Amino acid sequence: MKIEVADQAISEQVLRLEGIDFITGGDQYLTFTLGVEHYGLDILAVNEIRGWVAPTLIPNAPVHVKGVTNLRGNIVPVIDLRILFKVGEVEYSPFTVTIIVAIKDATVSRTMGFVVDAVSDVLNAEKSEIKNTPAFGGSVPLEYVTGLVNVGNNVVTLLNIKKLLNLDEDDVEH
Amino acid sequence: MSIDMEQFHEVFFEESLEGLDVMEQALLIIGQSNDPEVINTIFRAAHSIKGGSGTFGFGDVANFTHVLETLLDEARDGKRELNEECIELLLRSCDCLRGMFTALQAKETPNLYQSIELIAAFERILGATDKTVNTVQADAVTQTSQAGSGPMLSQNSKNDANTSSGTDNKVTKHWQIKFVPEPQILLAGNEPLRLFRELAALGDLATSADISEVPNFADLTVDECFIRWDLELSNSSASKEDILEVFDWVIDECTLDIQLVGDNTSTQDNAMTSEPFEVPSVDIENMLTTNTEEPEQQFAGADKKAAPEIRAPRSDKNTHPSSSSSIRVGIDKVDSLINLVGELVITQSMLSELGNNFDMTKLERLFHGLEQLLQNTKELQESVMRIRMLPISFAFNRFPRMVRDVAIQIDKKVELVILGENTELDKTVMEKITDPLVHLVRNAIDHGIETPEERIRKGKPEQGCIRLDAHHQGGNVVIEVSDDGKGLNTLIIRNKAIEKGLIDSNEQLSDNEIYDLLFQPGFSTAAQVSDISGRGVGMDVVKRNIKSLGGRIVVQSKVDVGTTIKVHLPLTLAILDGQLVRVGQQVFIIPLITIVESLQVKPELVNRVSGDMVMYRLREDNVPIIYLYKEFDISADNTDIDNALLVVVESDGQKIGLLVDDLLAQQQVVIKSLESNYKRIEGISGATILGDGSVSMILDIPGLITASCRRSNVKRQFKVA
Numbered sequence: 029m030k031i032e033v034a035d036q037a038i039s040e041q042v043l044r045l046e047g048i049d050f051i052t053g054g055d056q057y058l059t060f061t062l063g064v065e066h067y068g069l070d071i072l073a074v075n076e077i078r079g080w081v082a083p084t085l086i087p088n089a090p091v092h093v094k095g096v097t098n099l100r101g102n103i104v105p106v107i108d109l110r111i112l113f114k115v116g117e118v119e120y121s122p123f124t125v126t127i128i129v130a131i132k133d134a135t136v137s138r139t140m141g142f143v144v145d146a147v148s149d150v151l152n153a154e155k156s157e158i159k160n161t162p163a164f165g166g167s168v169p170l171e172y173v174t175g176l177v178n179v180g181n182n183v184v185t186l187l188n189i190k191k192l193l194n195l196d197e198d199d200v201e202h
Numbered sequence: 203m204s205i206d207m208e209q210f211h212e213v214f215f216e217e218s219l220e221g222l223d224v225m226e227q228a229l230l231i232i233g234q235s236n237d238p239e240v241i242n243t244i245f246r247a248a249h250s251i252k253g254g255s256g257t258f259g260f261g262d263v264a265n266f267t268h269v270l271e272t273l274l275d276e277a278r279d280g281k282r283e284l285n286e287e288c289i290e291l292l293l294r295s296c297d298c299l300r301g302m303f304t305a306l307q308a309k310e311t312p313n314l315y316q317s318i319e320l321i322a323a324f325e326r327i328l329g330a331t332d333k334t335v336n337t338v339q340a341d342a343v344t345q346t347s348q349a350g351s352g353p354m355l356s357q358n359s360k361n362d363a364n365t366s367s368g369t370d371n372k373v374t375k376h377w378q379i380k381f382v383p384e385p386q387i388l389l390a391g392n393e394p395l396r397l398f399r400e401l402a403a404l405g406d407l408a409t410s411a412d413i414s415e416v417p418n419f420a421d422l423t424v425d426e427c428f429i430r431w432d433l434e435l436s437n438s439s440a441s442k443e444d445i446l447e448v449f450d451w452v453i454d455e456c457t458l459d460i461q462l463v464g465d466n467t468s469t470q471d472n473a474m475t476s477e478p479f480e481v482p483s484v485d486i487e488n489m490l491t492t493n494t495e496e497p498e499q500q501f502a503g504a505d506k507k508a509a510p511e512i513r514a515p516r517s518d519k520n521t522h523p524s525s526s527s528s529i530r531v532g533i534d535k536v537d538s539l540i541n542l543v544g545e546l547v548i549t550q551s552m553l554s555e556l557g558n559n560f561d562m563t564k565l566e567r568l569f570h571g572l573e574q575l576l577q578n579t580k581e582l583q584e585s586v587m588r589i590r591m592l593p594i595s596f597a598f599n600r601f602p603r604m605v606r607d608v609a610i611q612i613d614k615k616v617e618l619v620i621l622g623e624n625t626e627l628d629k630t631v632m633e634k635i636t637d638p639l640v641h642l643v644r645n646a647i648d649h650g651i652e653t654p655e656e657r658i659r660k661g662k663p664e665q666g667c668i669r670l671d672a673h674h675q676g677g678n679v680v681i682e683v684s685d686d687g688k689g690l691n692t693l694i695i696r697n698k699a700i701e702k703g704l705i706d707s708n709e710q711l712s713d714n715e716i717y718d719l720l721f722q723p724g725f726s727t728a729a730q731v732s733d734i735s736g737r738g739v740g741m742d743v744v745k746r747n748i749k750s751l752g753g754r755i756v757v758q759s760k761v762d763v764g765t766t767i768k769v770h771l772p773l774t775l776a777i778l779d780g781q782l783v784r785v786g787q788q789v790f791i792i793p794l795i796t797i798v799e800s801l802q803v804k805p806e807l808v809n810r811v812s813g814d815m816v817m818y819r820l821r822e823d824n825v826p827i828i829y830l831y832k833e834f835d836i837s838a839d840n841t842d843i844d845n846a847l848l849v850v851v852e853s854d855g856q857k858i859g860l861l862v863d864d865l866l867a868q869q870q871v872v873i874k875s876l877e878s879n880y881k882r883i884e885g886i887s888g889a890t891i892l893g894d895g896s897v898s899m900i901l902d903i904p905g906l907i908t909a910s911c912r913r914s915n916v917k918r919q920f921k922v923a
Contacts, residue, residue: 087835
């Protein structure tokens with residue numbers, strides 16, 4: 029089932045990939061939806077996309093931390109972005125997907141899974157196209173947002189992966 | 203082509219430190235045995251350190267070991283007996299060298315203070331019986347001139363005093379040496395400056411460098427040498443052979459022309475080696491400073507940017523990653539691993555062939571194959587774990603030296619007996635257990651063993667005995683530190699504890715509970731605080747360290763018979779025997795070692811006491827109950843205490859009962875860290891992956907107990923408020 033969903037997500041992607049110019053200098057972002065909102069993650073940090081599998085609960089964890097799951101022998105925490113950002117309906121269907129994101133540099137190496145409603149597209153965005161986030165409004169803490177990009181009639185919120193992966197450290201401070 | 207010598211440094215340091223260990227051990231037994239092999243061992247170790255450090259350009263180390271070697275050489279040839287003083291000095295030099303290596307490893311300049319002092323001491327010994335000190339003195343002077351510090355002066359004046367008496371009727375020859383090295387000479391690790399330093403030891407040396415061949419800066423290769431030298435060795439007693447010996451290593455890589463220019467007395471050529479040479483060392487020192495600087499200065503004169511560039515490879519390598527720890531694995535272990543992997547591959551291919559066209563008739567073979575797979579995996583796992591295992595002698599080896607030093611320091615006679623040094627232990631465990639063990643052994647010498655007089659009065663042998671014994675017991679390693687000293691006096695400990703306010707004066711304690719007091723922070727029974735122990739910092743740290751390894755500590759003692767401290771340690775930190783339990787939908791793992799028993803709750807034995815605390819009467823004990831589902835805020839099948847399953851666990855002497863829904867299998871689990879991708883969770887020590895691929899949490903029993911204690915405290919405070 030896992031694979032089917034991933035396939036589906038990918039084939040969906042492939043369909044929409046037409047017309048994307050890979051030679052542009054801008055960065056590519058994987059976009060996904062949470063409810064009716066669109067979000068983007070730096071595609072280089074995305075390891076894989078998996079179907080939803082109920083994870084093992086972590087005792088006394090914050091509500092957005094759904095638990096930990098086994099990713100080929102590694103214990104990876106799973107975070108539901110819909111709960112964290114307070115958007116969309118939180119329900120787990122066979123179409124719910126988990127995006128596995130990893131960063132690795134000299135000081136940190138972390139892998140986490142983020143639960144989202146659906147993966148939609150790969151987006152090319154030049155630096156100049158990325159607009160600053162207005163400093164008021166939404167339920168997504170500003171520190172998680174790097175900027176906004178207009179795509180057609182939609183606005184995609186680009187997320188700061190480093191901040192997201194260090195979620196728990198912020199928790200500790202609170 | 204340039205070779206990055208830096209890459210070999212780590213290996214060199216590791217080998218040298220190992221060499222030092224070997225040396226130290228041999229030095230400790232040399233007093234008792236006459237085996238010539240022992241002294242050879244020491245000599246070999248010193249020699250390879252000297253050779254290596256010379257090659258890698260650690261001149262200070264090379265010079266220092268050279269002096270050591272001179273002494274050892276005499277001992278080896280039977281010219282000298284290694285008495286207590288020598289051994290003591292040699293042992294101190296081991297420490298000194300170790301310090302130097304540690305400094306070099308951290309890319310710092312070693313402190314030469316101690317080595318200068320030691321060299322002086324060696325020299326005194328060498329000079330006392332034999333006047334053959336030529337190289338030694340020269341080295342000592344080199345050393346002092348490099349350090350450029352206080353002791354140098356006394357050194358020099360002593361040299362003068364030593365040598366001035368014989369100066370008058372000695373040969374003084376004047377040699378002219380033309381030294382034209384090949385450009386590649388530096389690549390072979392030969393440093394002309396070192397040659398000159400040695401030459402300077404033979405007499406007054408004047409050098410002039412010919413830099414006509416040095417190419418333009420643009421054409422310059424940093425590791426080629428284009429300088430030629432004209433050397434004049436005057437006032438020397440050296441023969442041509444002596445000079446050639448200096449150039450022995452470079453003879454193939456240079457053109458050498460040695461001319462005798464002046465010769466005051468030609469008759470006593472051979473007598474010279476056994477007489478002190480008569481060069482005033484102050485001169486040598488001057489020569490040396492000019493020597494070491496001159497060529498480079500000239501070089502810099504030729505092209506000002508060249509000199510720093512030549513030095514570059516040594517100085518700006520700070521970017522290198524700092525030492526990564528490595529492990530040496532016996533080839534037999536690797537071989538067995540390869541064998542096992544081979545078997546695994548065979549089993550795998552058998553199974554996949556079976557799977558290609560499977561029908562029920564092959565069921566038997568499938569089971570057989572799976573069984574084989576199980577066997578293979580198990581063996582493979584054991585083998586891999588064995589790679590991390592080291593014999594405990596790695597930790598024990600430091601004790602003979604330490605026991606000896608401490609015993610001398612406090613005037614006690616102690617014999618150390620080591621048993622089971624081949625017992626293997628996980629490397630991480632080993633690293634963490636060494637310091638606590640050191641502490642226990644020191645305590646045993648300082649507090650346990652009596653003074654020789656006291657021992658004789660008690661009718662014991664004068665020499666005390668400390669035993670270190672390591673052996674396997676079940677899945678644990680037990681390390682025993684025992685002494686035949688005065689034993690623990692429960693009365694004194696008790697009084698002390700009352701005095702310190704740790705216990706109440708009318709509290710009744712069993713012997714074991716009294717021994718436990720020793721591990722309280724700030725507890726010390728020593729009448730006097732000594733250098734070695736008695737400050738009361740320590741035993742609590744010992745206990746904490748051992749506990750953090752998942753081990754425990756047991757004290758047995760009898761007055762005037764002795765004390766035995768047993769440290770129980772898990773074999774490894776990576777694998778744990780666990781009991782799987784179920785609470786609601788979740789499976790948790792309780793470390794088997796903490797489980798006292800599992801039982802079905804009898805309602806009549808459940809008591810509610812002191813405000814909503816649930817206790818279970820387990821024979822004489824009252825065991826507080828922790829509801830795991832409440833603790834972890836999850837749902838459970840059974841929230842009713844009656845007829846529930848209770849797992850009684852113990853940590854740190856405290857028993858608690860954990861309420862669970864079901865007991866599942868017992869199995870070995872591989873501990874995985876939650877912290878690497880998430881963070882530490884209270885009450886959970888890690889996670890593991892079960893056979894079905896799901897993740898399961900491993901309970902941290904001590905953590906659970908403290909967490910629930912804290913919560914009940916909060917509750918209490920809340921109620922008061």
